[in-house]
Amino acid sequence: EPEVTQTPSHQVTQMGQEVILRCVPISNHLYFYWYRQILGQKVEFLVSFYNNEISEKSEIFDDQFSVERPDGSNFTLKIRSTKLEDSAMYFCASSAKQGHQPQHFGDGTRLSIL
Amino acid sequence: GQNIDQPTEMTATEGAIVQINCTYQTSGFNGLFWYQQHAGEAPTFLSYNVLDGLEEKGRFSSFLSRSKGYSYLLLKELQMKDSASYLCAVSLISWGKLQFGAGTQVVVTP
Numbered sequence: 001e002p003e004v005t006q007t008p009s010h011q012v013t014q015m016g017q018e019v020i021l022r023c024v025p026i027s028n029h030l031y032f033y034w035y036r037q038i039l040g041q042k043v044e045f046l047v048s049f050y051n052n053e054i055s056e057k058s059e060i061f062d063d064q065f066s067v068e069r070p071d072g073s074n075f076t077l078k079i080r081s082t083k084l085e086d087s088a089m090y091f092c093a094s095s096a097k098q099g100h101q102p103q104h105f106g107d108g109t110r111l112s113i114l
Numbered sequence: 115g116q117n118i119d120q121p122t123e124m125t126a127t128e129g130a131i132v133q134i135n136c137t138y139q140t141s142g143f144n145g146l147f148w149y150q151q152h153a154g155e156a157p158t159f160l161s162y163n164v165l166d167g168l169e170e171k172g173r174f175s176s177f178l179s180r181s182k183g184y185s186y187l188l189l190k191e192l193q194m195k196d197s198a199s200y201l202c203a204v205s206l207i208s209w210g211k212l213q214f215g216a217g218t219q220v221v222v223t224p
Contacts, residue, residue, distance in 0.1 A: 042201075042216045042217060043201065043203075043214040045211045048209045095210065098209050100144070100145060100164060100205075103212060108155075
C-alpha cells in the first residue's frame with residue numbers, strides 16, 4: 001500500500017539554526033499538509049498546499065516557516081531560525097481530494113531544539 | 115471559535131465494547147474523521163462520516179449527527195492492540211484542513 005514517507009525520523013538542532021523536514025507524499029495525491037504535535041498535546045494544523053502554492057496556513061505558521069515542492073515528489077517544511085518551542089513531532093499528510101478523502105500521515109519527524 | 119471535545123481516557127476489558135463520544139462546534143463543517151494513534155506513531159485513518167448516520171467497518175463503527183454536533187466511534191470485540199489514542203478530527207471546508215480533538219486514550223485490560 002502506498003505511504004507517505006518522512007525524513008529524518010529524528011532531528012536535533014541548536015536554537016537559531018535552520019532545519020528542513022522532508023516528505024514524499026503518496027504519488028497520485030494532490031493536496032499536501034503539515035501538522036505538528038507537541039508532546040502530550042493535540043495535533044495542530046500548520047499549512048496546506050495545492051497546485052504549487054499555499055492554500056491555507058495557521059497562526060503558528062509565521063514568517064519563520066516556509067514550504068516548498070522543489071520537484072514532482074518532495075514536499076519540504078523549512079524553519080528558518082528555530083526556537084525552543086518548535087520542539088515537536090512534525091507530520092506530513094497528503095490526500096487525493098480535499099475534504100472528502102482521508103489524509104494519510106507519514107511517520108513524522110521528531111524535532112528537538114536545544 | 116472551533117471546539118472539539120472528547121473524553122481524556124477510557125478503560126475497557128478485552129472482548130468488550132467501548133464508545134468514544136466527540137462533540138464539536140465548528141464553522142465550515144465538511145465531514146468528521148476518526149484516527150487511531152499509538153504512542154510515538156502517526157495517526158492512521160479509521161473512518162469518515164459526512165452524512166448523518168452510522169458507518170460500519172469491521173470491528174469499528176462511527177456515527178454522526180450534524181444537527182447535534184456529535185459523533186461517536188464504537189470499538190467492538192476489543193483487543194489488546196486497540197490500546198491507543200483515538201482522535202476525532204473535523205474537516206473544514208477551507209482546503210480540507212483537519213481540526214483535531216485532544217484524543218481519547220483507550221486502555222484495554224486483560
